[in-house]
Amino acid sequence: VHLxxxxxxxxxxxxxxxxxxxxxxxxxxxxxxxxxxxxxxxxLEWLGRIDPKSGGTNYAQKFQGRVTMTRDTSTTTAYLELxxxxxxxxAVYYCAKSGSHGSSDYWGQGTRxxxxx
Amino acid sequence: xxxxxxxxxxxxxxxxxxxxxTCRASQTIDNSVNWYQQKPGKAPKLxxxxxxxxxxxxxxGFFGSxxxxxxxxxxxxxxxxxxxxxxxxxxYSISQTFGQGTKVEI
Numbered sequence: 001v002h003l004x005x006x007x008x009x010x011x012x013x014x015x016x017x018x019x020x021x022x023x024x025x026x027x028x029x030x031x032x033x034x035x036x037x038x039x040x041x042x043x044l045e046w047l048g049r050i051d052p053k054s055g056g057t058n059y060a061q062k063f064q065g066r067v068t069m070t071r072d073t074s075t076t077t078a079y080l081e082l083x084x085x086x087x088x089x090x091a092v093y094y095c096a097k098s099g100s101h102g103s104s105d106y107w108g109q110g111t112r113x114x115x116x117x
Numbered sequence: 118x119x120x121x122x123x124x125x126x127x128x129x130x131x132x133x134x135x136x137x138x139t140c141r142a143s144q145t146i147d148n149s150v151n152w153y154q155q156k157p158g159k160a161p162k163l164x165x166x167x168x169x170x171x172x173x174x175x176x177x178g179f180f181g182s183x184x185x186x187x188x189x190x191x192x193x194x195x196x197x198x199x200x201x202x203x204x205x206x207x208x209y210s211i212s213q214t215f216g217q218g219t220k221v222e223i
Contacts, residue, residue, distance in 0.1 A: 105172065109160060
């Protein structure tokens with residue numbers, strides 16, 4: 001199982017960022033993909049999840065209206081798009097495959113997003 | 118959201134020691150707790166799922182226990198490679214949340 005994310009991004013405040021996460025080694029449509037971020041020196045924060053089979057999503061309330069998660073089943077790739085970036089959105093963004101008991105058993109390598117004017 | 122209060126924030130321990138990290142949930146969450154290890158610059162690694170189940174490939178020195186609101190990760194016979202930060206996570210709610218983390222220094 002591998003999840004490979006897109007490269008680092010540098011954005012200005014107010015811009016949007018789109019991060020990709022390509023999955024391999026398992027049946028993509030059978031497991032949720034979660035998105036989690038980690039600001040520098042901070043803990044882990046869940047942004048939401050997508051059901052690759054249906055495209056259905058659940059977002060953390062904090063990000064409602066500012067995040068979109070999508071997927072392309074033909075390329076087994078999940079996407080996270082975050083809008084209206086602010087300085088406190090600077091973080092490493094991770095995708096992760098859902099495992100037993102809602103855990104995340106395989107993670108991408110992370111994508112660093114820098115927000116600076 | 119369900120809050121996960123993790124303690125201690127930092128622990129200094131010697132090789133061979135036993136370390137215990139606790140998480141308390143703000144409401145009962147059955148056994149819906151998972152534990153992760155994270156090393157600097159790396160993604161988290163799943164250690165324990167469902168409060169007490171050892172993830173495949175994880176050494177047997179990691180032990181999870183608890184149910185309801187109180188959960189514990191025990192690391193026995195501390196090894197140099199166990200230096201890391203550990204996080205608990207609740208998945209009782211769709212909107213999952215993590216504890217603040219515990220840094221283990223050897």
